[in-house]
Amino acid sequence: xxLRGTAFIAxxxxxxxxxxxxxxxxxxxxxxAVGALADAGLTMADVDAYYCAGDAPGFGPISMAxxxxxxxxxYDSTETGGSSYLVHVGHAAAMIKAGHASVALITLAxxxxxxxxxxxxxxxxxxxESEFENLWGATIxxxxxxxxxxxxxxxxxxxxxxxxxxxxxxxxxxxxxHAFLRDVVTVEEVLASPLVADPLHRLDCCVVxxxxxxxVVVSPEIAATLPRRSVKLLGQGEAAKDTxxxxxxxxxxxxxxxxxxxxxxxxxxxxxxDYASIYDSFTITVLVTLEDLGFCEKGQGGRFVMDGxxxxxxxxxxxNTDGGGLCNNHPANRGGMTKVIEAVRQLRGExxxxxxxxxxHLALAHGTGGALGTRMMSSTLILGQPDA
Amino acid sequence: xxxxxxxxxxxxxxxxxxxxxxxxxxxxRCDDCHQYxxxxxxxxxxxxxxxxxxTEVSGRGSVYSFTxxxxxxxxxxxxxxxxxxxxxxxxxxxxxxxxVGMAADDVHVGMAVRVVFEPAGDTDAIxxxxxx
Numbered sequence: 001x002x003l004r005g006t007a008f009i010a011x012x013x014x015x016x017x018x019x020x021x022x023x024x025x026x027x028x029x030x031x032x033a034v035g036a037l038a039d040a041g042l043t044m045a046d047v048d049a050y051y052c053a054g055d056a057p058g059f060g061p062i063s064m065a066x067x068x069x070x071x072x073x074x075y076d077s078t079e080t081g082g083s084s085y086l087v088h089v090g091h092a093a094a095m096i097k098a099g100h101a102s103v104a105l106i107t108l109a110x111x112x113x114x115x116x117x118x119x120x121x122x123x124x125x126x127x128x129e130s131e132f133e134n135l136w137g138a139t140i141x142x143x144x145x146x147x148x149x150x151x152x153x154x155x156x157x158x159x160x161x162x163x164x165x166x167x168x169x170x171x172x173x174x175x176x177x178h179a180f181l182r183d184v185v186t187v188e189e190v191l192a193s194p195l196v197a198d199p200l201h202r203l204d205c206c207v208v209x210x211x212x213x214x215x216v217v218v219s220p221e222i223a224a225t226l227p228r229r230s231v232k233l234l235g236q237g238e239a240a241k242d243t244x245x246x247x248x249x250x251x252x253x254x255x256x257x258x259x260x261x262x263x264x265x266x267x268x269x270x271x272x273x274d275y276a277s278i279y280d281s282f283t284i285t286v287l288v289t290l291e292d293l294g295f296c297e298k299g300q301g302g303r304f305v306m307d308g309x310x311x312x313x314x315x316x317x318x319x320n321t322d323g324g325g326l327c328n329n330h331p332a333n334r335g336g337m338t339k340v341i342e343a344v345r346q347l348r349g350e351x352x353x354x355x356x357x358x359x360x361h362l363a364l365a366h367g368t369g370g371a372l373g374t375r376m377m378s379s380t381l382i383l384g385q386p387d388a
Numbered sequence: 389x390x391x392x393x394x395x396x397x398x399x400x401x402x403x404x405x406x407x408x409x410x411x412x413x414x415x416x417r418c419d420d421c422h423q424y425x426x427x428x429x430x431x432x433x434x435x436x437x438x439x440x441x442x443t444e445v446s447g448r449g450s451v452y453s454f455t456x457x458x459x460x461x462x463x464x465x466x467x468x469x470x471x472x473x474x475x476x477x478x479x480x481x482x483x484x485x486x487x488v489g490m491a492a493d494d495v496h497v498g499m500a501v502r503v504v505f506e507p508a509g510d511t512d513a514i515x516x517x518x519x520x
Contacts, residue, residue, distance in 0.1 A: 128427070129427045131401065133427075135395065136484055136485055136486050137391065137470060137472065138472050139457060142455050145455035145457075146454070146455050146472070146473075146474060147453070149453045150453035150497070153497040153498075195456070197458060197459070200455075243426070245423070245426075245433045246482065246483075247480060248482050250474070
């Protein structure tokens, strides 16, 4: 069974705010739900499938569906951290193909700047590995720094190359009036910012923002009736990568499996991709993911991002044209939703004109939930124009 | 000394922590496929066997990767900078730990290290690593 062409993203909405002291988390879920449905030309009454992840309060989809007034045929609370929403798109498409859904709503919201859940935290019962990792003072940045240090050791990657990723994101964010950080930065400024966990500097880290976003995934039949251009789902892949029975290899991510699965389903290759939204919790996340998705050879990510390689509209692979999590938005410490939203904007030709990729026909969105230094869930979406 | 506390034991991990308290490093090992297992558990992720026993190991290894944490949190907040590392044990597993007993800026990948047990709580100890 293939998901190619079985579903379309008909609506996408990013909350415009980045600091929201005056809303509850369910309120923000509701705002983005209404926004995405309006974008699609649909209403809450049309929704027959609902998806949310660990950022949703209470009993997850049950609590949120009650708050929103939804009555659906299927609910799904798959929780894979920041990649959850890309996984949801794939799962929604499968339910649409099975005939169990026709309009699926996916929402994300959180307020880490105002007392919401902090980065890396979870209210769940202790994980079986927790005592073997939590005693050492590991921070979320440290988990990614371990991967960055090893990449530098194995492949000669440099801090300046990592900084190029932040520079490209900042060049894009200057055009986004909602971006949390809009100032263009230089490689030198990234390297001069304080080290948080060697070799990662403060400007290698994503922003911490309140906010949220939502997507509406519909059947081809519904998409054909809507006024706006929908984006076709061509392929989806997901893969967990962990400590490998105690022999962790920090040189790669789950994208080595999620990417090929998505590309195979879509019937396209990395060279065909016009625009990529790459999960950017930290600069190292982008660099390793680009290698793992096959945009360059393993170990060559540093070279790939140099010389404006990621800068829209004319770099070799324009990425994160909204400014990404590094500059624009990383709502609820989960960057997957905004990755899909910007890919939808690019395929609709609705990115900012300064960063819109000309004739954007195929786009990739990739999410990484968890941590490079231990375990993660990677998910890759391949999206295209309706005729792709 | 970096912060320590008594580890929380489960039915699966009590033997590991009891040995640490006595200054011995154990790894679970599968009686069926003979692979070492990390993190400690009484189930073999290599072959799905439950015939797993704790075995004493050398406590020697090398640094696979590390980071110098400049901004700690919780009990570590006042202790930055400090080093978190993956140490590859001679027996194979790569385990997360701290490297102590040397200047943080001198730690490097490939450096040889050995286990040291640092007192935790009233009677416990936790394994950290130091240069050989």
